[in-house]
Amino acid sequence: MSAAVSRRVTVITAVHGPSARFLPEAYGSLCAQRLPADWEWEWVVQQDGTTDEVRPHLPDDARVSFRQGRPGGPGVARTIALARAGGAYVKVLDADDQLTPGALARDLAVLEAHPTVGWTTSRVLDLLPDGSTAGFPGDPDEGPVERGTVLGHWTRDGFRLPVHPASLCVRRELLVALGGWMALPASEDTGLLLALDAVSRGWFSAAAGLLYRKWDGQVTGQAAHVDPAERAARTAVAEARARALAAFGWTYPPPAATATPPAPPASPTREDPAP
Numbered sequence: 001m002s003a004a005v006s007r008r009v010t011v012i013t014a015v016h017g018p019s020a021r022f023l024p025e026a027y028g029s030l031c032a033q034r035l036p037a038d039w040e041w042e043w044v045v046q047q048d049g050t051t052d053e054v055r056p057h058l059p060d061d062a063r064v065s066f067r068q069g070r071p072g073g074p075g076v077a078r079t080i081a082l083a084r085a086g087g088a089y090v091k092v093l094d095a096d097d098q099l100t101p102g103a104l105a106r107d108l109a110v111l112e113a114h115p116t117v118g119w120t121t122s123r124v125l126d127l128l129p130d131g132s133t134a135g136f137p138g139d140p141d142e143g144p145v146e147r148g149t150v151l152g153h154w155t156r157d158g159f160r161l162p163v164h165p166a167s168l169c170v171r172r173e174l175l176v177a178l179g180g181w182m183a184l185p186a187s188e189d190t191g192l193l194l195a196l197d198a199v200s201r202g203w204f205s206a207a208a209g210l211l212y213r214k215w216d217g218q219v220t221g222q223a224a225h226v227d228p229a230e231r232a233a234r235t236a237v238a239e240a241r242a243r244a245l246a247a248f249g250w251t252y253p254p255p256a257a258t259a260t261p262p263a264p265p266a267s268p269t270r271e272d273p274a275p
Helices: 017-031 074-084 103-113 149-156 172-177 188-199 228-248
Strands: 007-015 039-048 064-069 089-092 117-127 143-145 169-171 201-213
Touching: 007 017, 007 074, 007 103, 017 039, 039 074, 064 074, 074 172, 074 188, 089 103, 089 172, 103 117, 103 169, 103 201, 117 188, 149 188, 149 228, 169 172, 172 188, 188 228
Parallel strands: 007 039, 007 089, 039 064, 117 201
Antiparallel strands: 089 169, 117 169, 143 201
């Protein structure tokens, strides 16, 4: 970190062999970000596996770190990458996705201005194979997402989230306190978002912040992802975790952190001499 930079945001990317070819575009979208003068980003890339398919697609850039590990899925890869995260905030960027211009700056502006907001998400556009984009209907309005909103919507609307976890930016201390991403074969980011919603306020940015690539090899497009038995198990444990967290009453930030401090004692006067 240079002497002129005092703050950092960590961008975490989990990658496996089939998605490695998209890394240059993800990197290009990072390089296009413009942050406040005293901020910088670092890119922490973690391969889910130990093959030779990923490294050739990574740039020679001091802001980029790369490690490999035994396969465990994207949640495991992202969570172990937290060991190298030096930023106050952690931004998710999947290997096959791209940030839109200004996305990081918008996330930072919200989290810096609103200390009671633990996480942010944004509008997401599908990036289709022909290069065109398509939006999602029913996005919420710009502004805070109160605790319990995400879980309530998810349970009422057939386990569909009101905001997209692939656009998440979160305070690192809160992410670590919740244990990172859930140990699930899929929907690990949904499980994390539900846990965050159980303990803290969020924020939704109406400006598009992510291009979510649609392609044949993506994990969410595979048959195993929609297997009814596995899906039922994933949703059950993610919901149970969120409800347990909400029932425990632990919140972020802790109540003491947001309480109004007591007024300092009045200075002694001639009518009220100090003892």
